[in-house]
Every structure is written in C-alpha cells, then in structure tokens.
Amino acid sequence: MTRVAVIGTGVIGAMTAWRLALRGAEVLAFDAYGPGHDRGASAGESRIFRTAYKEGAGYVPLLQRAEALWRELERGADAQLLTMCGGLTIGVPENPDVAAVRRCAEDAGLDHEVLGTAEARKRFPQHRIDDGEVMVLDPAAGVLRPEPAVQAALRSAEAAGAQILPYHPVSDATETADGWRITSNGTTFDVDHAIFAPGPWARQLAPLRNLPVQARLIIAYWFAARDVAAHSPESLPIAIRRHAEAGFSCFPALDGVAIKIVPHHLGWPELDGPDDLPRNSTTDHARAASAAAARLLPGVTPHPMRTGTFAEGFTPDDHALLGPLPGHRRATVMTGFSGHGFKLAPAFGEIGADLALTGGTSHDIATLDPNRFPL
Numbered sequence: 001m002t003r004v005a006v007i008g009t010g011v012i013g014a015m016t017a018w019r020l021a022l023r024g025a026e027v028l029a030f031d032a033y034g035p036g037h038d039r040g041a042s043a044g045e046s047r048i049f050r051t052a053y054k055e056g057a058g059y060v061p062l063l064q065r066a067e068a069l070w071r072e073l074e075r076g077a078d079a080q081l082l083t084m085c086g087g088l089t090i091g092v093p094e095n096p097d098v099a100a101v102r103r104c105a106e107d108a109g110l111d112h113e114v115l116g117t118a119e120a121r122k123r124f125p126q127h128r129i130d131d132g133e134v135m136v137l138d139p140a141a142g143v144l145r146p147e148p149a150v151q152a153a154l155r156s157a158e159a160a161g162a163q164i165l166p167y168h169p170v171s172d173a174t175e176t177a178d179g180w181r182i183t184s185n186g187t188t189f190d191v192d193h194a195i196f197a198p199g200p201w202a203r204q205l206a207p208l209r210n211l212p213v214q215a216r217l218i219i220a221y222w223f224a225a226r227d228v229a230a231h232s233p234e235s236l237p238i239a240i241r242r243h244a245e246a247g248f249s250c251f252p253a254l255d256g257v258a259i260k261i262v263p264h265h266l267g268w269p270e271l272d273g274p275d276d277l278p279r280n281s282t283t284d285h286a287r288a289a290s291a292a293a294a295r296l297l298p299g300v301t302p303h304p305m306r307t308g309t310f311a312e313g314f315t316p317d318d319h320a321l322l323g324p325l326p327g328h329r330r331a332t333v334m335t336g337f338s339g340h341g342f343k344l345a346p347a348f349g350e351i352g353a354d355l356a357l358t359g360g361t362s363h364d365i366a367t368l369d370p371n372r373f374p375l
Contacts, residue, residue, distance in 0.1 A: 001026050004356050005182045005191040007170050007205075009035060010042040011146065011342055012334050013197035014153035015349025018073070021160035023353055028191065029162055030184055032169035032201075035154050036147035039277055040199040041312040043146065044220050046251040046260055047342040048238045050087040050141035054100040055319070055340065057107040062347045062363060067140070069346030076159075077152035080145075085233040085252060087141025090120070090127060091242035093134050098242055101136050113137040126236050126299050127250075130243070143238050143251055146342060153349075173205050179330050193356045195332045196325065200274040200311040202335040207328060210375045211321060213313040213336040216268035219281045220308040221289045222258035223300035230299060231259050246292035258305055259297070263289050268339075274311035281307050314338045315373070322348060322368040324355065326375050332356055333370055 002025050006017045009031040017029040033039060049067070053059045070082045091098040105112040115123060115135040124135065158164050165184065172183040173194060180194040198204065202213035225231035236252040236259070247264040266288055271277065281289075286304060294302035315321060315336035325331035332355045334348060341348065347363065354361035 002193060002357055003191045004028070004193045004195060005030065005180060005189060006195045006197060007173065007182070008197040008199055008201070009150070009154060009164070009166070010040045010197065010199045011150050011153070011345040012199070012337065012348055012352070013195070014150045014157065015345045016195055016197060016334065016352035017157040017162050017164070018153045018160070019349045019353035020356065021157045021162040023357060025353070025357060027157060027162035028165060028182070028189055029154070029157065030165045030168045030170050030182065032167070034166045035164070036150040039274060039310060041310060041337065041339070042150050042342065043310040044260070044308050045146070046254055047144040047146050048087065048141070048249060048251070049082055049144050049343040050138050050238070052087070052101050052105040052110050052112055052136065052138040052141070054089070054097045054104065056100070057104045058364065058367065059344070060104070060108040060110070062344055065350070065363070066344045066347040069350065070144070073149070073152055073156060073346060077156050079148055079152040081149045081152060082142055082144050083233045084140070084142035086237035087138040088124065088237050088239040089136040089242070090129070090133060090239055092132055095242045097240065098134065098136060101138070105136070105138065111139055124236070126230060126297065127239065127241070128296050128298050137237070141238055143233060143254065144342060145254070170205065173207055175207070175328055175331070193330045193332070195334065195352055195356055197334045197352070199335060200271070200313040202313045204273070207325060207331065208333065211333070211335065211370070212316055212373045213321065215271040215274050215311050216314050217271050217278065218262060218268060218310055218312050218339065219285060220260055220262045221286070221304040222260050222306040223293050223297065223302060224258045224305050225253050225300050227299060228253055228256055241296060243296060245295055248292055250297070259300060261289065261293065263292060268312070268314065271311055277311050278309055280309065312337070312339050320368050321370040322351065322365050323370050326370050
C-alpha cells in the first residue's frame with residue numbers, strides 16, 4: 001500500500017485525498033486550520049462552475065470530468081454542492097473574454113446561446129445592459145458551495161480510510177532515500193510520496209520556496225436583493241461581467257437575502273503571506289464595488305451588507321502548477337490555481353492521485369507543467 005502525505009486540505013488537497021483513499025492508498029492529510037476554513041481560496045459561500053471557458057477549449061474535457069465527479073461526491077456524501085443555474089458572460093462582442101467564451105463554446109461544440117441587446121434585457125433584467133452589449137449563455141454552468149464541498153470530500157476520504165489531520169501545520173518536509181519525512185506538531189511521518197497542495201501558502205516550505213506563486217487578496221461583497229426570488233438560482237445564472245466601467249463575477253442569492261459579486265477591475269493586491277490576510281476591505285475598494293453594483297445591477301441595494309476576504313495563489317500566466325515537483329522525486333505539486341481552480345478540483349484531485357500512484361495520468365495537463373517556468 002502506498003503511503004501518501006497530502007499537505008493542505010483546501011479543495012484541491014481534499015479532493016486528492018478522496019480520490020487517493022478510494023484507490024486504496026494510505027493517506028495522511030495535513031492542514032494548519034480546520035476543514036472548510038475561511039482563509040484560503042475555498043472560502044466565500046459560492047464558486048462558479050462553467051463549461052464554456054474563457055481560458056480555452058483545452059479545459060473542456062477536464063470540466064466535463066469534474067462535473068461527473070462533483071455528482072459522484074454529492075451522492076457519496078449525501079450533500080448538495082452544485083446547482084446548475086446556467087452562466088452568462090456579458091459585454092460587447094469584441095471584449096476579449098466575451099469573444100473567448102464564445103470561441104470556446106464553438107470550438108468544443110458546446111450548447112450555448114448568444115443573446116443580443118434586446119433579448120438580453122428581456123430575459124435577464126437583473127443586469128443593466130448597455131446598447132451593443134450581448135450575453136453568451138452557457139446552460140452547463142452553475143454555482144458551487146465551497147465550504148461544504150471541502151468538508152464533504154474530507155468526510156468521504158475519511159470514510160474510505162484516509163487519516164485527516166486538521167490543526168497540523170507542516171513545519172518541515174524533507175526528501176529521504178525512500179520518500180519524504182513530514183514534520184507536524186513535533187511528530188514525524190514517513191511517507192512514500194508527498195503531494196503539496198498548499199494554495200496561497202505555496203512558498204512557505206523549503207521544497208516550494210522558488211515556485212512562481214504570489215499570494216493575492218480577493219474581496220467579495222454581498223448586496224441585498226430587492227426581489228430575492230428574481231435573484232435566486234432558479235432565476236439568475238452566475239455571470240461574468242465585462243464593462244468599460246467595471247468587471248466582476250456575480251452569484252445568485254444562496255442565503256435568501258443577497259447576491260455576491262467579486263470585483264475584477266480593482267485588481268488582486270499582493271499579500272506578504274496569507275496569514276497576513278486583512279479581514280475587511282478599504283473604504284475606497286468598497287466604494288468602487290458599490291458604484292459597480294449601482295451602475296450594473298438595478299435590483300440590489302448598492303451598499304454591501306457583508307464583506308469577505310480570502311487569499312489565493314497566482315502564477316505569472318494565471319494557470320496552475322500541476323505535476324511532478326521540479327528537482328525532487330516522489331513529489332507532486334498542485335498550486336497556483338489563480339482564482340479558477342475550484343470548479344475543476346475533483347478532476348485535479350483525480351490527476352493528483354494518478355501522479356502519486358502511477359507517475360502519470362491520462363488527462364492532458366501539459367499546459368500546467370511546473371517546468372514551464374525557470375526555477
């Protein structure tokens with residue numbers, strides 16, 4: 001039996017532990033915090049799932065596999081994690097993201113609609129649409145519940161035999177002749193393979209120190225909906241808005257009160273480290289988010305009733321590092337998902353298990369090779 005350490009149990013580590021345990025590995029899963037905690041990139045109440053992907057049609061097979069695995073996890077854990085409500089990309093046709101989503105749908109042969117200005121206004125009045133703007137509607141999209149998803153994956157991993165070790169920060173990971181020695185809370189654990197899934201904590205351990213991953217701050221805001229039914233998942237798809245004045249992702253109301261937006265046009269400030277995460281936004285940032293809501297979301301009260309902050313690890317090209325850890329044997333790195341890894345996490349977990357147990361995978365991850373950057 002292969003003994004594998006999974007370091008980090010955000011969504012990527014949790015899914016990897018689940019897929020490893022199902023395949024009979026002896027799994028030790030370490031985290032400095034509790035399952036589904038609110039500091040890393042698996043926080044914030046909701047995450048987008050979509051299949052028409054601006055990052056390119058090469059992701060579509062992974063997204064389709066991820067959807068199947070989300071459903072498998074839901075059945076096994078008796079949990080509702082993914083609600084398919086459709087997805088919108090909104091902007092002028094020549095906007096790079098709008099054009100990329102449309103091109104992905106066409107290249108991959110995905111079901112989709114392009115709604116002109118008048119039709120968009122009629123179908124989705126929750127968004128204020130300017131003259132010349134369109135919507136690309138992806139029916140194979142929806143909203144995920146991140147914290148319950150992490151907990152469901154870890155419960156399922158534990159049920160399959162994994163040992164989950166919350167509040168076990170890893171202070172040292174050292175390569176040995178036969179694998180790795182992991183030190184946590186003063187105890188050492190010898191394993192055959194180490195999987196590093198540290199999220200924005202990517203550069204805190206010596207083997208990861210040179211990885212090109214920068215911790216950044218992401219801020220979310222919740223705005224009260226005047227008509228909650230019109231902003232529920234039954235009526236409002238998830239959306240990516242690209243406008244000359246603002247850009248954001250938008251989520252339907254899951255709490256029966258408010259929709260969530262994550263502003264993109266305000267950037268992702270760098271953090272010295274995720275443990276320095278501020279727990280609120282600046283007044284200027286909140287004012288700019290309120291202006292975006294007032295301009296583009298006519299059905300909400302444009303003053304945030306709640307703010308959430310979390311950290312994420314970004315790479316220079318905004319694509320993950322996923323593969324053998326450069327310069328080491330019997331180690332896999334899974335980090336730098338750059339704000340768009342959650343939806344793909346079950347498929348990435350399957351890939352992590354493949355790499356640890358067989359040294360390769362049938363999934364195409366060539367573009368995510370950690371060796372694409374000089375270290």
